[in-house]
Amino acid sequence: xxLVNEILFGGVAAFLVLSxxxxxxxxxxPTMQDRVIAxxxxxxxxxxxxxxxxxxxxxxxxxxxxxxYALLNFLMSIAISKFTVERGGVL
Amino acid sequence: xTPLEIAVLALVAGGVFFTLVAAVGLLxxxxxxxxxxxxxxxxxxxxxxxxxxxxxxxxxxxxSVKAALLLVFMFITNPTAAHAIARAAADQGIDPWTTxxxxxxx
Numbered sequence: 001x002x003l004v005n006e007i008l009f010g011g012v013a014a015f016l017v018l019s020x021x022x023x024x025x026x027x028x029x030p031t032m033q034d035r036v037i038a039x040x041x042x043x044x045x046x047x048x049x050x051x052x053x054x055x056x057x058x059x060x061x062x063x064x065x066x067x068x069y070a071l072l073n074f075l076m077s078i079a080i081s082k083f084t085v086e087r088g089g090v091l
Numbered sequence: 092x093t094p095l096e097i098a099v100l101a102l103v104a105g106g107v108f109f110t111l112v113a114a115v116g117l118l119x120x121x122x123x124x125x126x127x128x129x130x131x132x133x134x135x136x137x138x139x140x141x142x143x144x145x146x147x148x149x150x151x152x153x154x155s156v157k158a159a160l161l162l163v164f165m166f167i168t169n170p171t172a173a174h175a176i177a178r179a180a181a182d183q184g185i186d187p188w189t190t191x192x193x194x195x196x197x
Binding site for chain 2: 003004007008010011014015018021022024025031033034036037038040041044045047048051052054055060063064066067070071073074077078080081082084085
């Protein structure tokens with residue numbers, strides 16, 4: 001294993017820990033918007049984790065998965081904020 | 092260490108640092124709008140730096156073009172989503188946090 005791979009796996013571990021810390025805000029967040037913001041941040045972290053894993057394990061096809069995940073993450077945030085305004089919430 | 096290793100190390104360390112700042116902001120800031128601010132700025136910068144490290148690792152290849160596209164996509168969509176959520180919160184009538192709420196200032 002080269003040094004670059006070790007650096008990338010270290011980054012993956014750090015991003016995982018930070019995502020788990022943000023789960024506190026999803027569970028506790030007083031308003032629904034807090035939860036959506038936190039889930040969006042976790043989704044961003046997961047996209048980065050998938051992309052870094054693609055680089056670390058040298059499997060470029062995982063980048064496509066990361067792109068699709070980023071699209072779905074964005075759509076979820078926009079859809080929930082839209083429903084909140086027009087129908088008074090989805091939850 | 093080769094220059095590539097130094098660059099990747101610097102980019103990943105910067106990305107982890109700014110994601111740490113975003114996580115601390117999400118946990119510690121007092122209301123929805125300030126948390127939106129933390130998530131949209133710091134998290135976007137952290138993700139962009141780390142994706143730049145990914146693009147650098149793949150080198151001259153189609154994969155680094157994909158990573159760069161993902162970076163540009165993140166830069167556009169992440170603040171847009173945060174803005175939409177903050178606007179939804181404002182439309183729902185959630186009051187911004189002020190120092191008066193704590194009975195401190197004046």
